Structures are given as C-alpha cells and as structure tokens.
Amino acid sequence: MKYCSKILLFMGYLIGMTCMAQTNEKINLEALFESLSEELPEDIDLSELSEKWYHYLKHPIDLNKTDGTEIAELQFIDPLLLQRLIEHREVSGNFIHVLELQSIDGFTERIVNLLLPFVSIGEESSLKGLKFAGLEQELMVRYGRVLEKAKGYQIIDTGRSRYLGDANRFAVRYRANLKDKIRLAINMEKDAGEPFFDRKQKLGFDFYGMSLSIKRLGKLRNVVIGDYALQFGQGLSLWNGLGFGKGGLVQNAARQGVGVKQYTSLNETNFMRGLAGTLHIQRLEITPYFSYRSIDGNVNKLIEPPVIMTIANSGLHRTPTEQRYRNAAHQMTYGVNLLWRRNRLKIGVNINQSRLNVQKLKGTNRRQQYDFEGDELKNISVYTNYTVRNAHLFGEYASSMDGGTALLLGSIISLHPRLSSAILFRDYKKDFHTFYGQGFGESNNTTNEQGIYAGLTYQLARKLVWSNYVDLFRFPWLKYQADTPSAGADFFSQLSYIWYKKGQLSLRYRHRLKQVNYQGLGATETGLVNTGKQQVRTEFQYLLNYNWTIRSRAEFNMVQKEYEENSFGYMFYQDVFWKLKTGKIQLNARIAYFQADTYDNRIYAYENDVLYASGFGMYHTKGWRTYMNVRYRISNGLDIWAKYGVYYYPGRTMIGSGLDEINGNRKSEIKIQLRWQL
Numbered sequence: 001m002k003y004c005s006k007i008l009l010f011m012g013y014l015i016g017m018t019c020m021a022q023t024n025e026k027i028n029l030e031a032l033f034e035s036l037s038e039e040l041p042e043d044i045d046l047s048e049l050s051e052k053w054y055h056y057l058k059h060p061i062d063l064n065k066t067d068g069t070e071i072a073e074l075q076f077i078d079p080l081l082l083q084r085l086i087e088h089r090e091v092s093g094n095f096i097h098v099l100e101l102q103s104i105d106g107f108t109e110r111i112v113n114l115l116l117p118f119v120s121i122g123e124e125s126s127l128k129g130l131k132f133a134g135l136e137q138e139l140m141v142r143y144g145r146v147l148e149k150a151k152g153y154q155i156i157d158t159g160r161s162r163y164l165g166d167a168n169r170f171a172v173r174y175r176a177n178l179k180d181k182i183r184l185a186i187n188m189e190k191d192a193g194e195p196f197f198d199r200k201q202k203l204g205f206d207f208y209g210m211s212l213s214i215k216r217l218g219k220l221r222n223v224v225i226g227d228y229a230l231q232f233g234q235g236l237s238l239w240n241g242l243g244f245g246k247g248g249l250v251q252n253a254a255r256q257g258v259g260v261k262q263y264t265s266l267n268e269t270n271f272m273r274g275l276a277g278t279l280h281i282q283r284l285e286i287t288p289y290f291s292y293r294s295i296d297g298n299v300n301k302l303i304e305p306p307v308i309m310t311i312a313n314s315g316l317h318r319t320p321t322e323q324r325y326r327n328a329a330h331q332m333t334y335g336v337n338l339l340w341r342r343n344r345l346k347i348g349v350n351i352n353q354s355r356l357n358v359q360k361l362k363g364t365n366r367r368q369q370y371d372f373e374g375d376e377l378k379n380i381s382v383y384t385n386y387t388v389r390n391a392h393l394f395g396e397y398a399s400s401m402d403g404g405t406a407l408l409l410g411s412i413i414s415l416h417p418r419l420s421s422a423i424l425f426r427d428y429k430k431d432f433h434t435f436y437g438q439g440f441g442e443s444n445n446t447t448n449e450q451g452i453y454a455g456l457t458y459q460l461a462r463k464l465v466w467s468n469y470v471d472l473f474r475f476p477w478l479k480y481q482a483d484t485p486s487a488g489a490d491f492f493s494q495l496s497y498i499w500y501k502k503g504q505l506s507l508r509y510r511h512r513l514k515q516v517n518y519q520g521l522g523a524t525e526t527g528l529v530n531t532g533k534q535q536v537r538t539e540f541q542y543l544l545n546y547n548w549t550i551r552s553r554a555e556f557n558m559v560q561k562e563y564e565e566n567s568f569g570y571m572f573y574q575d576v577f578w579k580l581k582t583g584k585i586q587l588n589a590r591i592a593y594f595q596a597d598t599y600d601n602r603i604y605a606y607e608n609d610v611l612y613a614s615g616f617g618m619y620h621t622k623g624w625r626t627y628m629n630v631r632y633r634i635s636n637g638l639d640i641w642a643k644y645g646v647y648y649y650p651g652r653t654m655i656g657s658g659l660d661e662i663n664g665n666r667k668s669e670i671k672i673q674l675r676w677q678l
Contacts, residue, residue: 001117001178005274016248018523022126024453032403033624035463036533040331046242046615047264047265047266047337047612047613048092048241048242048263048264048265048267048613049242050074050612051264051612052073052074052119052162053074053517054611054612055617056070056073056074056118057117057118057662058619059180060117060119060120061118061119061120062120062121062122063085063089063095063098063101063119063120063121064089064094064095064117064121064122067086068082068083068085068086069258069259071085071115071118071119071478072256072258072541073258073261074115074118075244075252076114076249076252077111077115077351078249078251078252078254078388078392078412078416078422079256079385079392079394079412080098080106080251080390080391080392080412080420081104081106081107081111081257083344083387083392084104084105084106084107084312085101085104085107086457088100088103090105094121095121095472096121097121098116098119098120098121099112099116101115101116101119102426105390105417105624106417106420107180108459108465109416109462110459110465110498113623114521123284126209132593134178134179135177135178135179135678136175136176136178136676136677136678137173137174137175137176137177137678138173138174138175138176138675138676138677138678139173139174139175139675139676139678140171140172140173140174140611140612140673140674140675140676141170141171141172141673141674142169142170142171142172142173142610142613142671142672142673142674143168143169143170143672143673144168144169144643144669144670144671144672145167145169145669145670146167146667146668146669147194147602147668147669148662148664148666148667148668149662150163150167150656150659150660150661150662151656151658151659151660151661151662152193152318152319152658152659152660153166153167153193154388155659161319161320161321161659162319162320162659163192163193163318163319163659164193164194164195164198164199164202164318164320164323164418165190165192165193165195165196165198165318166192166193166196166321166535167192167193168192168196168484169188169189169190169191169192169267170188170189170205171187171188171189171190172186172187172188172189173185173186173187173188173612174186174203174531175264177559179259180215180216180619181214181215181216182213182215183212183213183215183262184210184211184212184213185209185210185211185212185213185227185262185264186209186210186265187207187208187209187210187265187266188204188205188208188209189205189206189207189266189268190204190205190206190207191315191316191317192207192318193316193318193659194206194316194317195317195323196320199323201317205344206317206655207266207315209226209227209263209264209266210226210227211224211225211226211227211228211262211263211264212224212225212226213261213262214272214595218517219279219280219281219421220277220278220280221259221277221278221279221280221285222260222261222277222278223275223276223277223278224258224260224261224262224275224276224277225275226273226274226408227261227262227263227272227273228240228261228262228263228271228272228273228274228289229260229261229262229263229265229271229272229274230259230260230272230276230287230289230337230436231255231257231258231259231261232257232259232337232348232350232381232383233255233257233348233350233381233383233396234254234255234257234383234394234395234396234400234408234410234439234440235255235396235437235438235439235440235446236333236381236383236396236398236406236408236428236434236437236439237350237352237380237381237396237398237406237434237436237437238352238379238381238432238434238437239255239257239378239436239437239438239439240263240270240272240436241263241265241267241270241271243255243438243444244471245441245444246438246453246469246471246490246492248467248492248494248508249467250422250455250456250457250467250468250469250492251412251420251422251455251457253398253410253422253424253440253453253455253469254385254392254394254412254422254424255262255440255552255606257342257383259278259285259287259337260276260277260278260287260289260377266516267315268411269295269313269315270313270436271293272289272291272293272333273291273292273568274289274290274291274292274293275289275290276289277289278293281462282662283340283342284338284339284340284341285337285338285339285340285341286336286337286338287337287339288334288335288336289333289334289335289336289337289338289352290332290334291331291332291334292330292331292332292333292335292675293330293331294327294328294329294330294331295327295328295329295330295331296311296312296313296314296315296317296325296326296327296328296329297309297310297311297312297325297328297329297358298310298312298325298328299325299328299329299358301312304361305358305375306357306358307358307359307360307361308328308329308356308358308359308360308361309361309363311360312325312331318659319659321646327512329356329357329358330356331354331355331356331357331435332354332438333352333353333354333355333367333435334352334353335350335351335352335353336350336351336649337349338350338353339352343382344386344387344388345385345386346385346386347383347384348382348383348384349380349381349382349383350379350380350381350383351378351379351380352378352379352380353376353377353378353379353519354376354377354378354435355375355416356375356376358375359373359374359375359547360372360373360375361373363428363550364479366483367477367478367479367480367483369406369477369478370403370430370431370447370448370477371435372400372402374402377400377401377402377433377434378400378401378402379398379399379400379401379433379434379437380398380399380401381396381397381398381399382396382397382398383395383396383397383636384396389413390413390415391412391413391414392411392412392413393407393409393410393411393643394409394410394412395407395409395410396408396410396439398432398434399432400431400432400433400434402433403429403431403433404430404431404432404433404447405428405429405431406426406427406429406432406433406437406439406446406447407425407426407427407428407432408424408425408426408427408440409424409425409426410422410423410424410437410453411424412423417459417619418458418459418460419456419457419458419459420456421454421455421456421457422453422454422455422456422458422469423452423453423454423455423550424440424454425451425452425453426439426440426441426450426451426452426453427449427450428441428446428448428449428450428658429447429448430447430448430476430477431447432447433447434446434447434448437544438675440453440598441473441489441516441525442471443474443479448473448475448476448477448479449473449474449475450473450475450476451471451472451473451474452471452472452473453469453470453471453472454468454469455468455470455532456468456469463497463498463499463530463554464495464496464497464498464543465495465496465498466493466494466495466496467492467493467494467496468492468493468494469490469491470489470490470491470492470535471489472487472488472489473488473489473490474486474487474488475485475487481516481517482515482516482517482528483517484527484528486514486515487517488512488513488514488515489511489512490510490511490513491509491510491511491512491515492508492509492510493508493509493510494506494507494508494509495507495508499542501544502542503541503542503543503549504539504540504541505538505539505540505541506537506538506539507536507537507538508535508536508537508538509534509535509536509537510534511532511533511534511535511536512532512533513530513531513532513612514530514531514532515526515528515529515531516529516531516561517529518561518562518563528564529561529562529563530561531559531560531561531562531600532559532560532561533557533558533560534553534554534557534558534560534561535555535556535557535581535599536557537553537554537555537556538553538554539551539553539554539557540552540553546579546581547578547579547580547581548576548577548578549576549578550575550576550577551575551576551577552572552573552575553571553572553605554570554571554572555570555571555572555603555605556568556569556570556605557569557570557601559597559598559600559601560570567597567600567601568595568597568601569594569595569596569597569598569600569602569603570594570595570603571592571593571594571595571603571605571619572592572593572594573590573591573592573593573605573625574591574592575588575589575590575608576589576590577590577597583633584632584633585630585631585632585633586630586631587626587628587629587630588608588628588629589626589628589629590607590608590621590625590626590627590628591624591625591626592605592624592625593623593624593625593628594620594622594623594624594625595620595621595622595623596620596621596622599620601620602618602619602620603618603620604616604617604618604619605617605619607627607645608627608629609629609643609671610629610631610641610642610643610671610672610673611639611673611675611677613671613673620649620650621649621652623647623648623649623650623652623665624647624648624650625645625646625648626645626646626648627643627644627645627646628643628644628645629641629642629643630642637676637677637678638674638675638676638677639674639675639677640672640673640674640675641671641672641673641674641675642667642670642671642672642673643670643671644668644669644670645668645669646666646667646668646669647666647667647668648665649665649666650665651665652665653665655667
C-alpha cells in the first residue's frame with residue numbers, strides 16, 4: 001500500500017515537473033547570502049559557505065542516505081523542516097523522486113526550489129567525473145590589488161607606521177577529493193601590504209592552512225587532521241567559522257551544529273589546528289578534540305610571566321606593529337563533546353579548556369571590568385533539542401568556570417502549513433567568558449546581553465511570502481559607546497513576490513533602535529541618547545531570457561539621534577548578467593549611485609566576484625560604484641575569472657584615512673583568478 005501511494009504521488013509530481021524543471025538550472029547564491037545575514041563586513045571571507053554550496057551543486061546530497069548533517073550545512077533549511085524530511089523517509093520509505101519533497105508539510109514551493117539544486121536520489125553515475133579512480137583535484141590561483149597607491153606604501157621613514165610589503169594580494173587553494181571520503185585542503189594567502197619572502201614571512205605567504213578529512217572510517221564518522229572547525233549546540237561555548245545572525249530567513253535563528261568539519265576558509269582567526277574526530281557508539285557520539293596554534297596580540301615579555309594586553313583578530317600583518325603582534329602567543333585548546341540521540345531528542349555536553357602561554361590582562365576601561373583575565377579558561381555547556389509534532393524546541397546553558405553563565409532557549413513552531421514562527425530568549429551574563437562562542441544576539445561576543453527574538457513567516461499565496469521579526473534587547477553592563485546599561489530594539493518586515501521561473505520582487509523595511517553615549521557641546525551632563533535607523537529597500541530581479549538577467553535595487557535610510565538633525569542615505573544600483581548557451585563565457589556588471597551623509601548611513605550590499613571571493617561592499621559618502629566580472633572557460637576543467645571595480649567620488653581630492661588614504665577621487669581594483677580541475 002505504501003508503494004502504491006508513492007506511485008500516485010509520483011504521477012502527480014510528473015504533472016508539475018514541466019513547470020519547475022527550469023528553476024533547477026540556476027540557484028541565486030546572492031539572495032541566499034543576503035537572506036542569511038543583513039550586514040557583514042566587506043572584508044569577510046564567505047568562501048567557507050560558497051565552497052560548500054558549489055560542492056553540493058556538483059555532488060548533490062542523496063535524500064535516501066543523508067542523516068541531515070549535509071542539509072544542515074546548507075544553512076537555509078531550519079531544523080523543524082529537516083526533522084520532517086527525515087521522518088517522511090522513515091515512515092514512507094525511500095524517496096522515489098526529489099519532487100516528493102512537495103508532499104512534506106512546510107516545504108513550500110519556495111523552500112523546495114531552494115533545495116532542489118543541492119539534492120538528488122540515488123548514486124551518481126559511476127562514469128560521471130571518473131578521473132584517476134575517483135580522485136578529483138582542483139587548483140586555484142588568485143591575484144588582486146588596488147591600483148592607486150595608498151599613503152602606507154609611500155612612507156619611507158622607518159620610524160613611522162607604514163606598510164612593509166607591496167599592494168599585491170595572492171591566494172592559492174588546492175583541493176583533492178577521493179570519492180567524497182578523503183578530502184585534502186591547502187590554503188596559502190598574502191594580504192595587501194604584507195611582506196612576501198621577507199621579515200617574519202621568510203617562507204613567502206603570510207597564512208598557510210592545511211587539513212585532511214577522512215569520513216566513514218568504521219565507527220569513526222569524521223576525522224580531521226590540521227585546520228578544522230567545531231560547531232556544537234547553539235554556539236554559546238564553542239562555534240568556529242561563520243555564524244550568521246538576524247536575516248530574512250527568520251527561522252534560522254536556531255543554530256544547527258554539525259560537529260567537526262574541515263576549515264577551508266581564508267579567514268585567519270577563529271579556527272582550530274590539530275586533531276579531532278567523532279566516534280559513534282550506538283546512540284552516543286563522542287568527539288574529542290585537540291588544538292595548538294599561534295595567536296596575534298600585544299605581548300609584554302619584559303614582565304615575568306609575560307602578559308598579553310590585547311588579542312588581535314584581524315589576521316593582518318602589514319605594519320611594524322602588526323608584525324610584532326604576529327604569532328606573539330600560543331593557545332592550546334582541548335576537550336570533548338558527548339551527544340546522545342534518541343528519536344527526536346538530542347542531548348549534548350561539551351567540556352573544553354584553553355591555555356595561553358602568557359597571562360591575559362583585562363583592560364583598564366571601566367566597561368572592561370568583567371573581561372577575562374588569566375592564562376586558563378574552562379567552559380562547560382549542556383544543549384538539547386527536541387521535536388514534538390509541529391514544534392522544534394532547542395536550548396543551551398553554558399558556564400565559564402571562572403564566573404558567569406549564558407543561557408539560550410527557543411522554539412520553532414509551525415502554526416499552520418503556511419504560517420511558521422520562531423521565538424528565542426537569551427541571557428548572557430557580563431562575566432561569561434569564552435574564546436570561541438558565537439551565540440545569537442545583537443553583538444557577537446556572547447556576553448553582557450539579554451533579549452527576546454520573535455519571528456513570523458507567512459505564505460500569503462503560492463507566490464507571496466511575508467517575513468517578520470522583532471528583537472528586543474538590553475545590555476546590563478557598560479559596552480562600547482555606552483558608558484551605562486543600555487537597551488534597544490530591531491524590527492524587520494519583508495514582502496516578497498516570487499516568480500519561480502522568472503524572478504522576484506521584494507519590499508523590505510527595517511527599524512533599529514539603540515542607546516549610545518552623548519555629551520552636548522558645552523554641556524555638563526553626560527548620558528545616553530536614543531538613536532534610530534530606518535531602512536527601506538525594494539529589489540527586482542527578472543530573467544529576460546536564457547542569456548540575460550537583470551537586477552535592480554533602491555535603498556533609503558534615515559538616522560535619527562536625539563539633539564541632532566536627521567541624516568540620510570540612499571543607493572540605487574543596476575546589475576546585468578549575461579551568458580552564452582554553451583556556458584563558455586559569462587559576465588555580470590553593476591553600476592551604482594549612492595550618498596550617505598554620515599558613517600551611520602552607510603549601506604552594505606552583496607557584490608558578485610570571482611569564484612569563492614564574493615563579499616559585501618560598503619557604500620559610504622557620495623559617489624559611484626561600478627564593476628564587471630568575466631568568466632571564460634578555456635577548456636574542460638580550466639577556467640579564468642577577471643574582475644575590475646572602481647569607486648568614484650566626484651569633487652573629492654582624497655579618499656580613505658590613515659595608511660589607506662589615497663590622493664584623488666577614485667579607488668579601483670583588479671582581480672584575476674585561474675582554476676584548474678583534474
């Protein structure tokens with residue numbers, strides 16, 4: 001009877017396949033990035049996630065074999081939907097077609113179309129991509145630089161701060177994948193301004209990273225030697241790599257820790273270097289880990305024992321000071337994670353300890369009174385999640401042995417097939433300390449914050465989606481730019497009309513309220529003032545035909561601060577995408593005009609780039625921004641990318657500040673990238 005039902009379902013899917021087939025040809029990675037997070041730094045490396053997406057586009061996840069971990073890595077499927085997918089397979093048997101996803105509660109057309117390019121049914125053909133007995137290799141070399149010469153490169157006085165290297169940027173990436181069971185990743189990078197085969201970089205590149213991953217080795221689920229990331233629970237105690245916050249996918253406030261994974265990003269901080277692996281014993285997963293790596297910081301070795309005043313996380317080593325900070329201290333981290341599973345219930349315990357070879361001193365500022373101090377930090381956390389009917393419950397409690405605690409509780413509830421909600425409560429004490437925590441919140445340091453987040457997604461019609469959230473928060477102790485306890489709120493609403501074959505039209509509104517320091521000119525009183533930033537955005541994307549796609553955006557904002565005049569910012573951009581039917585040549589280009597009265601009015605927008613180098617550009621002051629990307633497939637397995645981009649600020653004679661100051665009114669950059677696949 002079960003198989004008869006499946007046959008009938010499959011016949012129904014065949015009717016709709018014609019309507020949906022074309023949507024699988026292309027996945028809008030730009031929209032996914034901006035849905036996961038509202039604003040990210042322009043220098044953030046998103047390759048960790050984009051590389052994962054491209055891997056699963058090339059090697060789709062088998063819906064009949066996955067335990068859900070691979071789907072969780074995609075980031076855009078919330079845990080309630082993931083649990084329903086697994087249960088559907090357990091109850092109804094193996095999937096017979098990917099479009100069977102449509103029959104699962106909560107899998108709307110929008111979610112199904114996002115997921116389809118990344119999943120498949122059954123094994124890939126044994127002839128597909130068969131090279132060197134299943135070994136796939138990829139070598140990528142990237143070069144880039146800003147064409148104008150900044151002030152830091154022109155200073156020759158050795159007594160002044162200056163850039164010690166040239167403006168060239170280099171990156172080399174090598175990947176080897178043997179039947180998706182053994183993976184080798186090697187990264188090498190030099191940032192602009194860093195020495196090359198000089199000073200502390202006598203071996204050339206500033207950053208070298210390597211990791212070897214072995215999967216499905218008996219009861220060992222995953223072993224990683226070298227650079228790796230750990231993601232457990234809700235990230236209060238331990239979460240390496242990217243950790244997205246508030247965004248358009250409101251249910252993604254719930255983190256989905258995947259345990260141990262290779263670290264392949266070019267970000268030079270917040271990762272482990274050593275050995276980790278997961279052992280399966282029936283319902284229990286045991287993950288021991290050990291890491292020993294260098295860290296940057298301001299170390300005073302004239303004192304015994306040596307002390308570190310500041311830990312630097314930029315990963316940049318361009319100036320004499322940054323060179324002095326480079327690898328100045330060492331950190332050893334070790335621990336174990338225990339995860340017990342039973343049906344819909346998961347309970348985990350994580351215990352870790354970090355040791356520094358120097359004493360960490362807290363700052364002298366009053367707001368730093370509760371910062372960590374010492375050379376040893378111990379953390380323990382307990383986390384759980386449970387799915388019951390239409391609700392997914394999750395939470396984590398963490399404690400730093402030297403003092404404070406952190407608590408996060410939440411739920412995702414399907415109120416109706418078209419209506420889904422998310423609620424999250426957090427309480428991070430001011431004396432909670434962790435080196436690697438990235439708990440959900442307004443700030444990223446998982447300390448000194450309390451708040452409640454509520455999100456709602458409503459599928460008004462087949463093509464119409466309405467997403468909303470409100471986040472109310474307070475900081476019980478002092479923080480940056482607030483010398484007394486403060487509070488704030490964040491409101492978000494987005495209405496999207498989606499043509500699944502053609503494009504999307506969306507309208508977004510966001511209003512953020514915060515309290516910051518204020519001291520009026522000539523006044524004797526000091527305190528906090530309320531500030532607000534209202535943002536309105538409209539975006540339209542449309543597939544004109546197979547060759548041409550257009551995307552347009554208009555965004556406006558207004559910043560209001562007590563006792564000051566309102567300031568404004570706006571941006572308009574037009575994107576064009578073009579490709580040949582053969583796929584041999586592809587290009588995309590943007591032209592944007594923007595104006596921001598103050599730094600608070602700055603606007604972030606995702607920018608297309610060469611492969612794995614995508615990021616968020618910052619649009620500030622007044623000017624134009626344009627860029628063009630070109631990809632040319634030289635032959636099977638050999639591709640070349642090129643990008644030229646420029647910021648143009650009419651009427652200005654100088655842009656930037658400090659060592660990045662440029663004489664003139666434009667800042668242009670080039671990138672060239674070659675990828676060779678074997």
